Amino acid sequence: MCAKKNLPIDISTEEKIKAAAKKLFTQKGFSATKTRDIAEEAGINLALLNYYFRSKQKLFEIVMRENVILFIGGMIDSIKNNQHLTFEKKLEILIDRYIDTLLANPDLPFFILSVSHSGHFGGDEKDPLFNSMKELRTAFFKDIVENIQSGHLKEIHPLHIISNMMSLIVFPFAAANLLKARTGVSQKEFEKLMLERKKLIPVWLKAMFANPQELKIIKKKK
Amino acid sequence: MCAKKNLPIDISTEEKIKAAAKKLFTQKGFSATKTRDIAEEAGINLALLNYYFRSKQKLFEIVMRENVILFIGGMIDSIKNNQHLTFEKKLEILIDRYIDTLLANPDLPFFILSVSHSGHFGGDEKDPLFNSMKELRTAFFKDIVENIQSGHLKEIHPLHIISNMMSLIVFPFAAANLLKARTGVSQKEFEKLMLERKKLIPVWLKAMFANPQELKIIKKKK
DNA sequence: AGTTTATTTAATCAAATGATTAAAAATATA
DNA sequence: TATATTTTTAATCATTTGATTAAATAAACT
Secondary structure, eight states: OOTTSSOOSOOHHHHHHHHHHHHHHHHHHHHHOOHHHHHHHHTSOHHHHHHHHSSHHHHHHHHHHHHHHHHHHHHHHHHHTTTTSOHHHHHHHHHHHHHHHHHHOTTHHHHHHHHHHHTOOOOOTTOHHHHHHHHHHHHHHHHHHHHHHTTSBOSOOHHHHHHHHHHHHHHHHHTHHHHHHHHTOOHHHHHHHHHHHHHHHHHHHHHHHBOOHHHHHHHHHO | OOTTSSOOSOOHHHHHHHHHHHHHHHHHHHHHOOHHHHHHHHTSOHHHHHHHHSSHHHHHHHHHHHHHHHHHHHHHHHHHTTTTSOHHHHHHHHHHHHHHHHHHOTTHHHHHHHHHHHTOOOOOTTOHHHHHHHHHHHHHHHHHHHHHHTTSBOSOOHHHHHHHHHHHHHHHHHTHHHHHHHHTOOHHHHHHHHHHHHHHHHHHHHHHHBOOHHHHHHHHHO
16 A cells, blocks of 8 residues: 555656656646646556545645745755855855756746745745745845845845845746747747846846945945 | 627626636636636526626636736826827836736736736737737837937847836736745735835836936937 | 516536546565 | 565546526516
């Protein structure tokens, strides 16, 4: 009955199901994805889905968790592993990584918006993932507040900064179909433009939120 | 059999269904919304849904159409009815209206992203709505290109400008749950911050895309 | 009023869907 | 090899779900 008494010699079935589920759930969401679609995509018997994952819901939760980790993992790394760098530098690294991740997983932003919108991602207190997010938020806020106090950033509610940063990075991917249709650019061009944004977004953020040099000095003095 | 031989004296049943459908479809999307949920929300017999709207699909298309109109209607107005104003002024008006619309319909952005993501909104050539969008796009592009040529805007791909404008306006609403959870702001605060953005977004856009005054003059001369 | 038409209801259908079962096949273990 | 265990399969179940029907009620019309 149990799928995991011994180490799985052939991991492929379980992995095939998860990969198929990830593809379809990420593309079409929970309700629009049918277990039979997943089975077909994975090329396995329908019953194996329940054999390995108990239920559609459980499978979805595993996929969701992996997607959330993929989505915020890069952020956590960029912030945590570069404490010594300036906020500006950290952001540059974060943006670069993020856009690579999104180019490789273009459906990810919509999936994340989807689960947060539907409340599917509750955010369990005991969940280590929940704690990682909390830590990330704390670290990020600290950076922002410090940079405001030191005069490097304008005085403004941190939500605006976080929101605009996320917007500029993530939104084009979430709205890719809309933008491509409306502007008539091809997929190739679209990807090229997204790569351009690696350099542009840091410049834009600075244009929006950095204090002019003079003020920075004045503020530091008093 | 036909629901519309005479003018409907009592429009309420049909309207009640549509209102319930709009609420649920907009909140949860097509697949996650069940016809029985709609019937219950509307307080009517399930059969009436099919009596008035033939099918779930048809009802969804009507709701989608109304939502799309709501979403881009304000944009079309702002651009078309203010041809005499500068691009900058037009944008200010557009942003102001848009944020009001989104505060009143906070689920709208996610719904629009959702249908464009799933390809539910095909964009029928014969559809007048499709043409409106096309006109809007043309008018917008024209404005942008003109302002680049006159030196008011930096030389940059129009997609970046459109994308960033949409991002800054729309994304916070699409990611509201995510942002609120991550920054710990309440609904009240969130709405206040969104109102703030009416003034902030034009400033930010200018900071990102406007040419410094000197260059403007130089470019005009040659 | 009486007749026709439109609306509403309860019951039901057929297909889709998530899940289970019992037996077969494959694999590991003794 | 014989036995036990794990994996896979086809068949089936029980609900859910979108849709229809026929009868009942309400409204409009003559």
